[in-house]
Amino acid sequence: MPGLQREIISVHRISQFIALFVVLVAPLPFGSVDLIWVWIWTALLVVSLMTADLSRLCRADLLVLGSTVVILLFTCALAIFQVWPGIDFAIANPAWDMARNVAGLTLPDRLSVTASVPWVAFGPCLLFALVLARAYLIATDEEAARSLLKATAYAGFAYAVYGIATQLLAPGMLLWRTKEYYLSFATGTFVNRNTAAAFWGCCAVLFLGMLLALSSDTWFAERPRRIRHSIADHPIVLCSGLLACLTAVGMTGSRAGVLLTLLCLAFLANLHLMQYRDQLRRYWFVAGAVTVAAIMVFFVIGGMASSRVGMFGVGDPRRLEVYRTSLEMLRGHELFGWGLGNFEAAFPSFRAADLGSQGIWDKAHSTPLEMLVSAGIPLTILVCGLAVLFFGRMILGSLTRRRDNYMPATGAAVFLLGALHSCIDFSVQVTGFAVLFAAVVGCGLAQSISSKKRRSGVGQFNIS
Structure with a gap:
């Protein structure tokens, strides 16, 4: 039995390593934009999930995992139907009727404007759900x-x-290829500078979350120290990581990237410190310091972004025109959309003359809006x-947990940054x-569920 237990532990560690490898390496090959990477990461995560440790699951976990599976099944059914x-x-x-009349081809009617793109577009949806579920299972253990x-934070620091x-x-190179776009801006391993800004902004949020957890002992003496910290947890090292990520965000010149990063850093700081709101003097002092620091950081590292705001404003007229056109495309396709991933194929026939002949609009530059057009x-x-619901659960977890509340708070801040940025882009x-x-x-x-609840076995269910 001891030998069998050691083998099971080894399998679980290998399973976690595979999942961690996917998370850390996925940004490397040009942001994994090629479909082949989607299937490689999906295959690795399927293997990792099949060997995952489920011993710490409880009934409260069914809300996240169960609802994720249900939404994924709905998406799969819609893709098949389309x-x-x-x-x-x-x-x-x-x-399809136009193709039969013009080309004289014998083609069956389909709901989708293309014959296979919805099924292919389901791949990234599946990968997203697998990553979310695998990270969730790993994070049922607080260590x-x-x-x-x-x-993840230090991988972002390296990038x-x-x-x-x-x-x-x-500046003319993108990994081993010649850089074709955004020559004056940093993009790292990504092709698009806006996506790079959102990525580094999330990594900055991770560093701030660890800094807040570490500094709580200094600012609030009532919070006991429980963790032995390594060199990676030293304040100077964490501040260096935060500064590097913020500098990279500024060098992208992304208006939304800089503004949303600073917004979410301030959101995280205040959300984490809300548990100390009874100590009003210290709380307001720290909250004020965070606000001042955010303003100073914007003027220091957001030079390129702030200059672009001055030149072009906050909004983009062409993007607003695409949003308006996308809403027009929804008419008559409210229930099932044009087909998953079909925005590029459907948009040209609706493209307004105001957009001119420049620009390839293969995406709506708003993920929720493109979801409306493609999925209904x-x-x-x-x-x-x-x-x-997920966002609310993380906020509630950060406010109700007595310890390690920085983890659900960090998750909520990263969610806010990614969700807001995806409303005006396709990160x-x-x-x-x-x-x-x-x-x-x-x-x-x-981590929105307290470790005490998991240890006590309240609500735990038998996986077997």
């Missing part, structure tokens, strides 16, 4: 959750250092409703960012 041949002509996409957040160094020394209103409402549709986003949110959700 590409199913021979659909009723009344609800079929008119593109493993702490290690996951720390490893930030690389992005800064590359922009200073070889019902599924979008379900997904957004679940997202709000969460880039696999390299989506993997980090799902992992941190999964960790925050798992």
